[in-house]
Amino acid sequence: MNDDKTLGEHLRERGISRRGFMKFCAVTASMMAMPPSMIPAIAAALENARRPSVIWLSFQECTGCTESLTRSHAPTVESLIFDYISLDYHHTLQAAAGDHAEAAREAAMKENWGKYLLIVDGSIPAKDGGVYSTIAGVTNLQMLQEVAEGAAAIVSVGTCAAFGGLPKANPNPTGAASVSELIKGKPIINVPGCPPIPIAITGVLAQYLTMGALPELDHLGRPMAFYGQNIHDRCYRRPFYERGQFAETFDDEGARKGWCLFKLGCKGPTTYNACATAKWNDGTSFPIEAGHGCIGCSEPNFWDAGGFYNALSVPTGNTAKTILGAAAAAAAAGVVIGAVNKRNKNKAAAAHEPLTVDELNRE
């Protein structure tokens, strides 16, 4: 549970040296995409900060976001973040289950009312009273509303929580909704991605917990530090795009040479995320580097954005059908119009009166 030690005291009790603490601050600064010059400020903030309570609610999700976070590179540094926070409720990570777990959650809420951080992953089904996902008999919708009321801030982790994600894709049978569609009047940070890059999650958490304030957010509520640039602008294959060298299929010569994947449906230009710089698996690679175009997984409605393998310049409808339909309609209308024109012309010819010289002179 929450206790009153500062993080500095807490870490030293665990035998972590001052140099170790500085290392932790340096790595945290890097995770938060803050410049190294900020390390002393971060150290000062962390040294004296208190451990806040965090409640993590998992709704209609695949657990990929938790997996991304916990399988990430540095268990000790990440677990320091988790050590730093008091993670009072998390389905996958906690030992307790059933009524004990729910009781623990309620106790944490009561003790820290107005001050705890709420993290949500997974979308919330809202149709039919929200019956499509329940925990301990309580619908996700209701649980979200209850817990959100006493939260200081909410972090929506993953595209499902941030924008509705996969469950929201056409035809959205469960009425899946994002956190920000359902909760108003609370500060919400969206950390989208399917899943998000691990350091985006921990970086945002670290920033909120050390600085005690929301990071700068874009028009979709995403932290600018990780979502401020689109993939296209940071993509190492950009020179090929500029030169007009595109891979046409997944195993042609262009693909082998690492050319631009625009024609294979890459949504890099319209997707904002840190994949091109931070990359995945400790900076090993990211989808484009592995040869597959970006699918735009940190954007709203990316499942319904016209297909992963249709280039951005290709309209998504059935063009052939449109042209044939319009041509057929034109043929039908044309026949009618032609008949009307012909009739008017014949009528005019029939009604034609020859002009005499007298008539001309009269005017």
Place this chain on the structure above:
Amino acid sequence: MSAEALLTWARGPAFDWALGIFVLGMLLRLFEVLSLGRSPDLAEGRGSGVQGGIRTILTRSLPRASVFAREPVRIINGYVFHIGFLLVLLFYGPHIELFQSKLGLGWPALPSGVIDGLGVITLLSLLLALVLRLTSPVLRYISTVSDYVAWAVTALPILTGYLAYNHLLLPYTNLLALHLLSIELLLLVAPFTKLTHMFSFVLSRWYQGYQAGHRGIES
């Protein structure tokens, strides 16, 4: 509507409707002309109308020397615009992808940087065309709203394409949406303006060539 949703709409139903109206409008215009027909020419022809028609379709691609001498700037500018416009439309990689995906056939692309330069040249020639129109008393007098609308809907796709490629002014998602919407505007409006010439020029050249060829005179 968010930029992302607008882009999805522009790539989807908006394009289908605009294209549909474009096809419908253009075909109807052609129907209007063709369905009226002409009275049969009862005189015996001195030459071949068909040969005259085909020849004229090709030869009218270049101006007569006497015509050119009177308006060299305007005529050259016309070529610069049309050639630039067609090169940008047909030889930019992402555009070729569009044709390839819908028609099943593609062709090699020009370097995208070259297309960027061509786009600038095309825009400048459009600007010059507007200036020439506004500074000539005759042209100004006979120009209608339709002429200026045609100019604007032609200029917007090139301008928005340039802005999108160079990531200027707005986020790329917004720029791409604007580019597609400007193209859809062009498609919607074209059949109702002089832009029908993109198809009807073949008819005009054929007809005049046929008439002249039938009579055995030069056209």
Place this chain on the structure above:
Amino acid sequence: MSSLKEIPVAVTYSPDHPLGTGNVIPILNEVRHALQRLASTGDSTAIDLASIPFGPGERDQLLQTLGDGEIQATLHALGETLIRETAYPGAWVVTHMSPQGMELTTHIEVTRTPSLLSTPQRDIEDAAEALAAYLHEQSIQESA
């Protein structure tokens, strides 16, 4: 089930011919400016390599170019941190590793002495007290 190695497509690149962003030379220039600044005003600079986009092979090319200098030190705290001076004195590469040996982040520090090599003041005070206590214990034992 075939292995990854049997897939007949391979992107070929090496540190000598990296694909990509062309960021190596600009970063080296940044290091050059930082060294000049350090020499004239004594101000230190740190560059976090995690924030810079690199194509495959480019980061290796950068670090290879900087090379190795006279000093290599290892910090053992929360895993290892390797601190080494490059072939350009004043430019240090600091690589933080997790206890599992995975690289967390790498900085290029242009400075006289990387901050982690300096001993924190409080540690020195604690050390003096601890050594005094030890010696006190020893003298008590000897006299006993």
